[in-house]
Amino acid sequence: MIGSAIAPQLALMQLSDSFFPSGSFTLSHGLESLVQEKQLTSSEDLQTFLKLLLRNKVAVTDTVALIHAYRGSAIDDLDAVRLADAQLFAQTLVEKTRETQRKSGRALLMVASSTWQDVQLNSLNEDATTGKIHCLHPIIFGVVGRVAMLSEQHTVLAFLHSFITGLLGAAIRLSIVGHIQAQQILLQLAPEIEKAYHTAASMNLNQMWSCTPAIDIAQMRHQRLTHRLFAS
Template sequence: MDKTLSLFQLCDSNFPTGAFSHSFGLESYIQDGAVYDEVTFSKWLEVYLHEQLVYSDGLAASLVYEALEANNLEKIWELDRKITVQNLARETREGSARMGERMVTIAETLYEAPILTLYKKRIKGKQSFGNPAIVFTMVGHFLQVPKETTLLYYLYSTIASLVQNAVRAIPLGQTVGQKIIYTFQSELTRAVKSITNLSEDEFGIVSPGLELSQMQHERLNIRIFMS
């Protein structure tokens, strides 16, 4: 079996991690009237990718991959804590942890990687929080998929989930959603290049506007997403 294709299974928007329940602040922009069609959503998605995802999950995935290469598990547990505590919005922070816990449970049954078993045990024992980017990277490294490809696939999986959520929430047509995913291929490649040029000191440097929208989501009167 092609190991790269095996990793791609985690990119399926139907993979049951609970990502369909989270908009990560998008719903706040929709209710404010700032995002309402293909053009405005694509602009939001571009900002989310390059101003938040690159500096949070993306950089964390890169650093975790390097730590796995060096067999430095303590570094991974440190990154697990950092990516959780630097996430200021409660809903987003808790949602990421739930998604991470769900993903590691499913991934462990599929890939039987010792590192996943250990991570799952730490999460259950309240020693670690859990994060989908870390789980995804563990699987990529276990399957011996190159770091850049692992990063690209993780970013793709996140963007694809957000597009499917936008199709429901704005709403957009399914064809429009697929068009946006296709258009974003070059943006994903550019994001991976950005991540590989970042240092750990830049971890967590995200857009204040996106963080505020994630905090504001807690106070929306009517909503279909958990974050």
């Protein structure tokens, strides 16, 4: 039997690994549009794109909602989880983003329910079926982190790590960077990821905000691309 100290560490690696089928690898968050339109052409552009997403959107919106979902789950308050989900849905203005968040959230819930046995996951599956919850990906990730015995901090770091590595993987497929450059960028972004956690942890749901207009518009244009590798 795995020791109590080791199990959460293994769960952290499992959740943050691209091998875990959460569906996030199908998303480019507007990156594909910017690349095809020649607005993003270098590793420097990519780093700017990732920093903007972290600072002006993910840290102050998605991660805030994730943390409050985790905290609600930790005290067995699913109403708090549902509230975080509703607030994040209202805060996510781009329809395609809401749609992909729901799809990847439901995919994550399905995988988690088949991997871990937990009454909250069963309740959320019922909520998703009856429409009581939008089932957005950051919300489900927060609950799954608690179910997997991760701390709040480790849950957030797993989420942010998988978010960034997913986009770096997309950049590799779009031929913006190679594998070595991607690893270098990931290491350079470590302080940004840490800062994103501390920023989000200090905010309440009513303080969520985002300001990434160029990226949002790129996401809206994505569905009009002639050729697409990604869902967003």
